[in-house]
Each structure stands twice: as C-alpha cells, then as structure tokens.
Amino acid sequence: MSVLVHQVMFEQRIFWRSREAAVFIFIFPILLYVLLASVYSDEIDGVPSADLLLAGLFGYGAANTAFAGLAITLVGRREVGILKRLRGTPLPPATYLAAVLLSTLVVFALETVALLLLGALAFGASMPENVLGFAGAVVLGVACFAGMGVGAASLIRSAEGVSAVVNVVVLPMAFLSGSFGGRGEYPAVLQAIADVLPLTYFLEIVDGVYLEGSSLFAEPRALAIVAAWGVAGLAIALRWFGWLPRER
Amino acid sequence: MSNAIVVRDLRKSYGGVHALSGVSFEVATGEVFGLLGPNGAGKTTTVEILEGYRRRDSGDISVLGHDPGDSPRALREQTGVVLQQSENTPLLTVREVHRQFAGYFAQPRDIDEVIELVGLTHKRDARVRTLSGGQKRRLDLGTALVGDPELVFLDEPTTGFDPAARRSAWDMIRSLRSLGKTIFLTTHYLDEAQQLADRVAVLRAGEIVALGTPAELIGVTRRTEIRHRLDGELVVLETDEPTRVLHELTTRALAEGRELEQLEVRRPSLEDVYLELVEEPGER
Ligand SMILES: Nc1ncnc2c1ncn2[C@@H]1O[C@H](COP(=O)(O)OP(=O)(O)OP(=O)(O)O)[C@@H](O)[C@H]1O
C-alpha cells in the first residue's frame, strides 16, 4: 500500500472520528440547505429556489470544507507539534499535503452527493444538467479553496484564533456571493467586494454546469479568477508555510 | 568503530542570543551519549539541528554520513525522534498511532512488539487523549522506535515519568543499546546520565564545559571529602589521598581517646561535579 493511500485512510479516520469537524464541515451546509429551502419555497431570480439554494450551498460547502476546514486542521496540528513530529519521519511533505487534500476532496464529494440526494428527495431539486462538468466543479472548488486554505494556514498564527478568523471570511463571503439565496441589491461597496470574491465566480460556473448544462469551461473569465485565487493562496503557502509551532 | 555523529565548531544564535558558541563532539556508533545542562543551555537547539529542524549558523555536522541541513529522506528513514514537546492525534488509539507511523518507514518493526516494549500493551486500544502525561511520553517513545532506527534522538525522554516508568525506560534504552543502536539523549537527571550514558557532555550557556565518561568526570574534577564534627562544628577535609588523611585523623582521635562524630567519607557524585560545572562563574 502506498504511503499516500495509507495517509488518506488515516485522514479519513481522523475526520469522521472528530465530531466537531464532521458536524461543522459536513452537516452544517446540509442543515443550512434544509433550513433555507424550507423558508424559500418559490422561485428566486426566476430559478426554482431548491435548485438555486443547492448550487449556493454547494459553493458554500466547498469554501467551508476546503478553505475553513483545511486552515483549522493545519494550524491546529502545527501548533501542537503534530506537523513537526511528522516532518521527522520519512513521509515526504508533499505526500502529506496531497493526502490531506485528497481526503478533503473525498469529504466534499460525499457532501455533494448528500446535498443532491436530499435536494431531490425532500425539495424536488434538479440533478445536474452536465454531470461531468458538475463533478469537475467539485474538484475545481476543492482545489481553489484548498489553495486559499493552506495559504491562510501559513498566515494565521494562533490555534485559538483560526476558527474565528476563517469564519469571519467564509460567512460574509458566502452571503455576498449569493450562496444563501441569490444576490440582492447591495450597496456599491459590498457590490465591489462581491465582484472580486472567488465564490462569486465559482457560483457562476456552478450555475452553468448545474442548471444550464453548460461546459465547465464556458466562462473563461470566471474560471481564471477562481484559479487565480487558488494560485495566490498556494504562492503564499510556498513562501510562508511552516511545520513548526509559531506560538511557542 | 566509526562515528554516528560528528559535530565541529557548531554555532547558532537567535537574534543577538548566542545559543551555541562553538560546540564540538563525536558520538560513536553504538554509544549512548548524554547531553546534560541547565535550562536554556542549548540542548534542544543542538538536538534539533542534528535532527534537521533548525538551521545552524556555522559548523560542520555529519549524522550517519549525512548533513541534516539537507534534510535527506534516507537519514529520516534511519533515525527515531522524541521531541521535547509534541503531540499525537488525540482521536487515534495507541495502536493506530503506531500503525500510522509504521506506514512511513520502509522496514518498520512489529507494532505490537513496540507497544509492549514501551509498556503500553494495556492501553493499546485507548484513545491518545485519554492517556496520562507519562503514557503520552511512552507513546512518543514508541513512535520513535517503530521505524527500527539506527540512531535515536531523545530530548528529555523521561520527563514526567514516575520512578518505575523511568526504570523501565532505562531498561528499554539499555536493550536498544545492546542491539547496537546509537542513542543521543538530553536530560536534567544526573542519575539518568550516570546510569545510561557511556559518555556525557555538560553544556553551559552554549559551550561544552566537560566531556567524558561519568567516571572520568567524577574522578578528574574533584577529590574525596572526609567530614566529621568537632565540638558540634562541621570539619571538611578535601584530599587526593584519602587513605593517608583518614589514617592520620583516626590515629590522632584514638590517641586523644575521642570519637569522631558523624564521620563520613564521600566521593563526589556526578551531581556535585555537575553543579560545580554549571554554576555561573562568580556565584561561588
Ligand atoms: N526559537 C527560538 N527563538 C529564540 N531563542 C531561542 C529559540 N529557541 C531557543 N532559544 C534560546 O536559546 C537558548 C537555548 O535554548 P534551548 O531550548 O536549546 O535550551 P535547552 O538546553 O534545551 O533548555 P531546557 O532544558 O529548558 O529544555 C535559550 O536561551 C533560549 O531562550
């Protein structure tokens, strides 16, 4: 068994055994979907609300799982010395990070399946028009937000603060990008912020593959912006990511 | 026999603080080498440079023929590490953590054997977060041994152990030694160094102030003390010739027909030597 598979298995075991992670990362977006889909029963912006919310919560789920989840996990492990200890074994650092990433992808893929099934059974939501494109969006979302998550983990120093910091980023971002029921008429400042957020463009792509059956690559500009955010996070990580505790 | 570790004129400073100012020593293959020193002497700095965690400012180092600064994987394959401070995943069990680490090595040891060796068999299915401090430390020891390393770095491995656990850790280190493994350990406990180490280096403020076998350190540095009380006053005689001095003392006492109250002949312990060595100059 390769070391990569070995590590992914352990990451999975740790994730599902951690009730906080499983609830916060896996259950929370599903719960929000159920709540919101029960409140908005009509159409939003001319789209069935169950569909629009599903796309929105899928986007929020990607950011929550890969960005918030990874940052919290990595900072927590770094500050107690788990990363430092692993660095002293033959496990190659790149293999470790790949395993953490793959494990995140597995979690988000399962979450996506859960969202789709729940949406279809309980709220009559549609299945993706472009299934392959939608699967691609799962990978794209995890890649972009994981890049940002590792970047954030490189900048955040404190294990106590990390969860607050990432949520202060993720929740307003999800709100402004329209994850929770479409984009309203925002004041110009908020509009301007929404116009640079990766989730805004990720949702554009998701709406395309999920509702309109367009290709994953139909919106090159949106794709480029999403990729740019991921690459920016990665660049920060390459420069500042560390394996040793920062606070002690 | 070849050297497992060679350190030549190692220097390291943090900002303006000189943590190591020109440290040199060798550790022979199969040797247990103890690094002693008070808090802040530079022990962890030394070990972590040898482990590849910290960069040195200057000096030549070879660990099993590698420069740890290049962090070669081949070196990590052959070394086991117990850090002064680290944790394991709280949600995994003792057995799972061992299995996790075993998976990183090409030729790991049997994990149940390692768990037995560190005395955690009765806790093998307990989650890490339910372990006591000393049991967590044994787990650290277990993960350091699971890769069947040639060289083991132990930074204060028995801190937090109860006396029985310390004894069994000593036995374990001796058994590693008998397998021909090289062991580099730091400790504050002099009895530990005296019991385990073939050679000891005493570090003070980033410099080695003594290096040798425990017997050499005790033998060279100080003389025998002969103490007794005369009219309630403590009299201490330090001498290189205890036989003659003691003979004279007792002869005189016998001639005068008096008892030497609380007569005591003592060799300095490693502790006496150590305290003398690490005392700041001028403190005496
Ligand atoms: N990361 C660091 N940044 C700044 N100074 C440091 C750092 N690590 C150690 N030092 C300083 O270097 C000196 C040596 O520290 P080191 O941790 O090597 O000592 P030690 O002998 O292991 O002490 P202890 O017995 O307390 O573990 C100390 O003065 C310490 O304050």
Ligand SMILES: [Mg+2]
């Ligand atoms: Mg130390």
